[in-house]
Amino acid sequence: MRILILGFILCISYTHIEAQNALFTPFLASPLEARIGSFYQPSKDKMRLDIGNTVDLSVFDTDSTWKYSIGTDAFILTRLRSEGNLKFPVETADYFFGFNCAAKGIYAGKPVGLRLRLSHISTHLVDGAADKNGIFVDKKPFVYSREFADITAYMQLSSLRLYSGLSWVWSTQPRDIGRLIPQVGFDMSIPLIKGIDCQAGYDMRISTVQSITLPTHSIRAGIAFINEQKKGTWIGVVSSFGRNIHGMYSTDQDAYIGFGFNVLY
Secondary structure, eight states: OHHHHHHHHHHHHHSOOOSSOOSSOOOSSOSSSOOEEEEEETTTTEEEEEEEEEEEEEEEESSSSOEEEEEEEEEEEEEEEOOSTTOOOEEEEEEEEEEEEEEEEEETTEEEEEEEEEEEEEEEEOGGGBOTTSOBOSOOOOOEEEEEEEEEEEEEETTEEEEEEEEEEEEEESSOBOSEEEEEEEEEEEEEETTEEEEEEEEEEEEEETTEEEEEEEEEEEEEEEOTTSOEEEEEEEEEEEEOSSGGGTTSEEEEEEEEEEEEO
């Protein structure tokens, strides 16, 4: 774990970061992707705030059809509740960072891609989960941390990108977390007019906590306002049902529909 943190800091400190889109585009609906954005859940009066980025530290190619990259991911997923007057106390925060390597090219005449991530994630209750006396009333804090590898591959079929993947958790606390997490999903992007695309995605992953196995379905659908470099803003509907994505609440089931935005970078 210490080696992973040290390597992460050294790469950020001494590597030239390229100011361009990442070779491997993050999946739109997958909950564990670096993004900058927020969405509101009216039925629960909760908010999600995501802050982070995935950056290619080096990109190279060996021929005209394949490119390769080495990069890093760093982001935080937070859940907030509303107290009115633009006050949003933070209830829980999940920290994710690690390294990735990716390949992108042509196989059987179709655009394809592959990504491997080595990552750490930990989660914490924050002061917004406590009452005025500082007592955590809904959940009690505990140590939640895991190190894992996940590999994901996709194939682009016109405007549709199909993908599947598998995560292997090699170290975890608490220890009642399933070690293998399969994942499938798709993204789609359909141009409407110049600078405006319809973008949607679906992601499903199956995880086990305390010997209970549940799928988590994540859906996003909306409109992207983008420039020629595919950077801009996405606005739309966000939905999830299945296991709660936040580690402190991972034993709970969750279901919501919300609306919000992402910054496309």
